Amino acid sequence: MTAVSSGRLPIAEPADVRRAMLRLLRADARAFAAVLALNGMAAGAGLAGPWLVGRIIDEVRGGGGVGAVDRLALWILVCSLAQLLLARWARYVGHRFGERTLARVREEFVERALALPAGVLERAGTGDLTARGTADVALVGTTLRDVGPDLLVNSVQALFLLGAVFALNPLLGACGLVGLTGIWCALRWYLKRARDGYLAEGAATSDVAEILAATASGARTVEALRLQRRRVTASRDALETSRRTRLYTLFLRTVFFPAVEVSYLVPVAAVLLVGGVLLDHGTLSLGAVVSAALYLQRLNGPLDEILMRIEQLQSSGASFARVEGLARAPQTVPAGSPAPADDRIDVTGVRYAYDRGGEVLRGVDLTVRPGERLAVVGPSGAGKTTLSRLLAGVDAPGEGTVTVGGVPVVDLGPDQLRRQVVLVTQEHHVFLGTVRDNLLIAEPAATDEQLWAALTAVGAEDWIRELPDGLGTRLGEGGCPTDGSQAQQLALARVVLADPHTLILDEATALLDPATARHTERALAAVLQGRTVIAIAHRLHTAHDADRVAVMEGGRLTELGTHEELVAAGGAYAALWRTWHGDPA
Secondary structure, three states: OOOOOOOOOOOOOHHHHHHHHHHHHHHOHHHHHHHHHHHHHHHHHHHHHHHHHHHHHHHHHOOOOHHHHHHHHHHHHHHHHHHHHHHHHHHHHHHHHHHHHHHHHHHHHHHHHHHOOHHHHHHHOHHHHHHHHHHHHHHHHHHHHHHHHHHHHHHHHHHHHHHHHHHHOHHHHHHHHHHOHHHHHHHHHHHHHHHHHHHHHHHHHHHHHHHHHHHHHOHHHHHHOOOHHHHHHHHHHHHHHHHHHHHHHHHHHHHHHHHHHHHOHHHHHHHHHHHHHHHHOOOOOHHHHHHHHHHHHHHHHHHHHHHHHHHHHHHHHHHHHHHHHHHHOOOOOOOOOOOOOOOOEEEEEEEEEOOOOOEEEEEEEEEEOOOOEEEEEOOOOOOHHHHHHHHOOOOOOOEEEEEEOOEEHHHOOHHHHHHHEEEEEOOOOOOOEEHHHHHHOOOOOOOHHHHHHHHHHOOOHHHHHOOOOHHHOEEOOOOEOOOHHHHHHHHHHHHHHHOOOEEEEEOOOOOOOHHHHHHHHHHHHHHOOOOEEEEEOOOHHHHHHOOEEEEEEOOEEEEEEOHHHHHHHOOHHHHHHHHHHOOOO
16 A cells, blocks of 8 residues: 555555564564573473472372472472573563664654655645654554563463473373364454454544644634534544544454453363373373373463464554555655756746646746746735745646756755755744754754854844843743744744755745845845745735746746836736735836
């Protein structure tokens, strides 16, 4: 399932999950081998107890004295102590192995998440990625840290116990094995249904997270458009779907576990019945029958743990398939793509349509010269923002090409793309950390003098200096709060530090008051002198200051020229200017 076209991030196939698990095991093979060896020794020490009990019975029946019984009892104590120490050591090594492996899973997840193209992430929604990075990774971590070692310990013990019964008497071993058939049938029934059930449960959880995140982030829009009832209905529908999927997995467990509990009695009863017949015929000692029964009775504990852990493995396996599914998602272009010959941007015959809508761009042709300041204006829905996304390489055109220096923008690697084109929108983020941390994201080698210069360029120097520790002041939760305009200024300061040759501003100053916005845009133009600035202009003073103005209507580029030329032409731009400014000049 490679699903990004459906709007969901993909889910790894079972074969991919197995390969990923083998890769993780090979990455720490020595620790895994140590876990196996220690578990094997612990299980071997545990076999001595029932066999020694059988020996004690045979010694007593044969007239053995108290001394013989005491010696055997002492060996039981020694073996039990050895089993305890070896099992604890094995669990310790297993937990360390699990933590290291979990760290690798988390690091791979973060790397893959950061490599997702912005367009893919936007179509999939942040709720799905958030659910995978929190609930799913946490469940995988629990499996690696707790479930995995426990399953390994109990699996080795179960194999050793069955082997011990066969060693005592092959017929009794066969009886015990046949008696476990009921457990095998219940397990097959469960496993056949569990993976799909838990995958559906995980998908439903992601949908709930996505709806809650979208509603919370767009709360003001929901309130303004009176969409509360519709959002409540959507949330209830998602919760109902989640409830149904959880009830289905609960049904699977309520059928599986009672069937297993009943099946535990069958092998012990079979061994006692057959063992009694063999004892009556004199072909087997009473001690051997008791030892075999004790082995199978002790088998209940490991089997119970194994089946419990298998149930948890189905849930965590589905979570691991969702975590590993990021490897199947489209990734950003790797480094090493062709270098652009120059900074010229060419848009040729570009058409674009979103997955669930009509065509947004219809044959757009545009050339942006290096160092030019271009304003793109037009009514809402004209395709301005879509064009800016294509220019920045966020999305690929359905038809036509968008190139920089002769190289398609979508073919540029992440580092190359950031050096060439940066898109700044009104959606800004303040990272947890200091002001300095927030700025060094753009240029880790920048000095404090360069940071202050960038802040001065975007008009943020004054309020930063008023903070308790200046650049060292912690922002975000637990620190100093920032409003929308301050977050925008920090984002623009990062742009100054990143120093791209082309800057695309799409409502980048929308949260600033008009005077501050104009000052900031002019300051940025001064700082980025000689670089290309493309502004999606919602305030026409931006167009007035630009070298050229491009007018978009209905997904087409209808006018292109300087402010004065377009006003004189009396077309769509002139009408917009008169409406906005009230002055034809």
